[in-house]
Amino acid sequence: xxxxxxxxxxxxxxxxxxxxxxxxxxxxxxxxxxxxxxxxxxxxxxxxxxxxxxxxxxxxxxxxxxxxxxxxxxxxxxxxxxxxxxxxxxxxxxxxxxxxxxxxxxxxxxxxxxxxxxxxxxxxxxxxxxxxxxxxxxxxxxxxxxxxxxxxxxxxxxxxxxxxxxxxxxxxxxxxxxxxxxxxxxxxxxxxxxxxxxxxxxxxxxxxxxxxxxxxxxxxxxxxxxxxxxxxxxxxxxxxxxxxxxxxxxxxxxxxxxxxxxxxxxxxxxxxxxxxxxxxxxxxxxxxxxxxxxxxxxxxxxxxxxxxxxxxxxxxxxxxxxxxxxxxxxxxxxxxxxxxxxxxxxxxxxxxxxxxxxxxxxxxxxxxxxxxxxxxxxxxxxxxxxxxxxxxxxxxxxxxxxxxxxxxxxxxxxxxxxxxxxxxxxxxxxxxxxxxxxxxxxxxxxx
Numbered sequence: 001x002x003x004x005x006x007x008x009x010x011x012x013x014x015x016x017x018x019x020x021x022x023x024x025x026x027x028x029x030x031x032x033x034x035x036x037x038x039x040x041x042x043x044x045x046x047x048x049x050x051x052x053x054x055x056x057x058x059x060x061x062x063x064x065x066x067x068x069x070x071x072x073x074x075x076x077x078x079x080x081x082x083x084x085x086x087x088x089x090x091x092x093x094x095x096x097x098x099x100x101x102x103x104x105x106x107x108x109x110x111x112x113x114x115x116x117x118x119x120x121x122x123x124x125x126x127x128x129x130x131x132x133x134x135x136x137x138x139x140x141x142x143x144x145x146x147x148x149x150x151x152x153x154x155x156x157x158x159x160x161x162x163x164x165x166x167x168x169x170x171x172x173x174x175x176x177x178x179x180x181x182x183x184x185x186x187x188x189x190x191x192x193x194x195x196x197x198x199x200x201x202x203x204x205x206x207x208x209x210x211x212x213x214x215x216x217x218x219x220x221x222x223x224x225x226x227x228x229x230x231x232x233x234x235x236x237x238x239x240x241x242x243x244x245x246x247x248x249x250x251x252x253x254x255x256x257x258x259x260x261x262x263x264x265x266x267x268x269x270x271x272x273x274x275x276x277x278x279x280x281x282x283x284x285x286x287x288x289x290x291x292x293x294x295x296x297x298x299x300x301x302x303x304x305x306x307x308x309x310x311x312x313x314x315x316x317x318x319x320x321x322x323x324x325x326x327x328x329x330x331x332x333x334x335x336x337x338x339x340x341x342x343x344x345x346x347x348x349x350x351x352x353x354x355x356x357x358x359x360x361x362x363x364x365x366x367x368x369x370x371x372x373x374x375x376x377x378x379x380x381x382x383x384x385x386x387x388x389x390x391x392x393x394x395x396x397x398x399x400x401x402x403x404x405x406x407x408x409x410x411x412x413x414x415x416x417x418x419x420x421x422x423x424x425x426x427x428x429x430x431x432x433x434x435x436x437x438x439x440x441x442x443x444x445x446x447x
Contacts, residue, residue: 044066051074052085066086067087068088072095077108078114081110083415086407087407091118093116106130107127110159110418116163122170123169126167130178131156153253154178158418158419160183163404166187167189168191177199182206182422190216190399190401191395196220197222198221200252202226204230209221213236215237215272217240218279218282219240225253232261232262234433238268238446239269241276241278242283246260247315248291256292262300264431266438269444271387273391286333287310287311288311294321301328303331308335313339323351328432337360340382350373351372404441
């Protein structure tokens with residue numbers, strides 16, 4: 001065994017000696033008799049291990065890795081099930097990639113919780129949760145975690161990302177790819193050159209993205225080829241270039257995207273110039289649907305977007321069908337709802353009901369495309385004048401986050417038990433949010 005490993009083991013075993021007196025193979029430990037069956041410990045960084053990665057290497061399923069305030073220049077990989085990685089103070093525990101590594105935290109095992117810390121300055125992703133071996137390894141030809149080759153789709157099942165700040169990352173802040181049965185909550189994402197929060201390649205996803213703030217990104221939230229029990233609820237997507245997209249993309253498997261619920265979100269003022277440029281030139285859009293089908297947009301507040309509040313369009317070969325726009329409030333957008341389709345991929349069965357809106361393209365959509373609508377009924381299409389997108393700024397120059405809420409009792413609470421299947425929101429109980437939703441935790445203020 002290398003000397004460093006021996007020293008780490010000695011340090012941890014000395015500090016945690018009262019607990020490490022037995023072991024159990026089912027608990028992920030060794031057979032050396034040091035830890036009793038079912039016994040879980042807290043491994044403190046740097047008191048028990050000098051780095052987060054060293055602590056994770058010593059952890060067993062059910063353990064808590066608790067990180068003291070400091071700046072940690074490392075990429076943390078968690079490949080053991082049921083580990084909790086938690087910072088003692090969210091804004092003071094910083095994993096800083098210094099633009100020298102692709103990812104801050106990579107999770108490839110089920111039941112892992114990442115909580116109460118900040119991840120920044122990575123060339124690709126702040127936190128990556130994935131069941132794709134190629135994506136986790138950063139294999140050649142895999143751009144930011146995609147696996148477009150011949151790798152079979154393998155899902156990571158069950159995860160939690162909570163009270164995490166992800167800022168100034170080159171692609172995504174918090175990125176769940178080829179993963180199911182998870183929750184992304186109470187987190188903050190800014191300065192992402194692609195999207196602040198991203199869920200890709202899952203069906204059924206059984207994922208909830210809830211109560212997050214995403215601002216000053218190219219896109220606040222993006223769901224690509226992600227559907228089936230996919231819930232995006234109660235978030236603040238304000239002050240990006242584009243607030244939210246749900247789309248189909250040939251760069252990922254499980255085409256097409258379908259069956260997501262977007263409910264109770266504030267989607268506002270998405271035309272911020274001091275942001276990274278969106279690769280497709282998107283600008284001033286609250287919600288964009290590109291080739292996605294069967295999605296429900298329910299009781300969102302969509303306000304102050306300079307191009308359009310909600311746009312439905314099509315990819316070159318994947319049409320958007322059966323999307324329902326229900327009981328949303330549109331305020332002060334240049335255009336509230338716009339549908340525009342290439343002739344070959346005109347959508348079908350898209351409809352609106354119960355919305356507070358004023359302007360649509362084509363005109364009178366609320367009447368001509370009211371719900372319910374036959375599934376095979378062609379959706380009308382039109383065009384409008386779109387504002388030009390201004391130049392952006394490098395993701396490394398995006399404004400620093402405001403202080404964010406901390407995980408309660410972070411240093412006195414044990415490891416988090418991540419459920420195998422999380423409880424998902426009840427859409428009926430989701431209300432229209434106020435214009436000040438989560439404003440206390442955001443830099444970009446809305447009217």
